[in-house]
Amino acid sequence: MDSSSAAAFHAANAPKPVGAYPHARKVGNLLFLSGVGPREPETNQVKGLVLDAEGSIVQYDMEAQCHAVFKNVRAILEASGSKWENLVDVTVFLTNMKADFETYNRLYAQYFRDCQPCRTTVEVNALPTPIAIELKCIATI
Incomplete structure (x- = not known):
């Protein structure tokens, strides 16, 4: 399948x-989401x-970021013709596994109580x- 037959999606209610x-990009019956973060769509x-003068993180709310990133994933799935229950693989990148994993x-x-896709969680430096x-996700359509 050439790239011209892979439909691209931009969700109006997700962060730019x-x-x-x-x-997201649809190929066959699969939907591949680009990395999705917790930015608010309306305000970015x-x-x-809380950032310092140099733009480095001073403080953050992991719970708020989790809720926001899951909301953004759902918005992209729905705008692309899929749904939460169609997720088959989720790769999660955390910047502080020790502090935030729990x-x-x-x-x-x-x-993901009712929908249990495969999952990989890794720590990244930034x-x-x-x-x-x-989150980096793959779903069916």
Whole structure:
């Protein structure tokens, strides 16, 4: 299948991508989401985030970021013709596994109680914007 037959989606109710890429791309019956963070679509802000003068993270609210990122994933899925229950694989990037895994894992279990896609969680040194969590997802359509 060539790239011209892979439909790209941009969700109006999700944060704008921070680069030249779509929110999602459909290939066959699969939907591949670009990395999704917890920025608020309306303001581009992250709830509970405090930055210093250099733009480094001083404080953040992991629970608020988890709720926001799951909301953004749902918005992109629905705008692309899929739904939460169609998720088959989720890769989660955390910037502080030791401090945040327990909160993230508890909230993840609540959101994915009835839908249990495959999951990989990794710690990364940084993400492209000052956030503590990002999800990369694959769903069916």
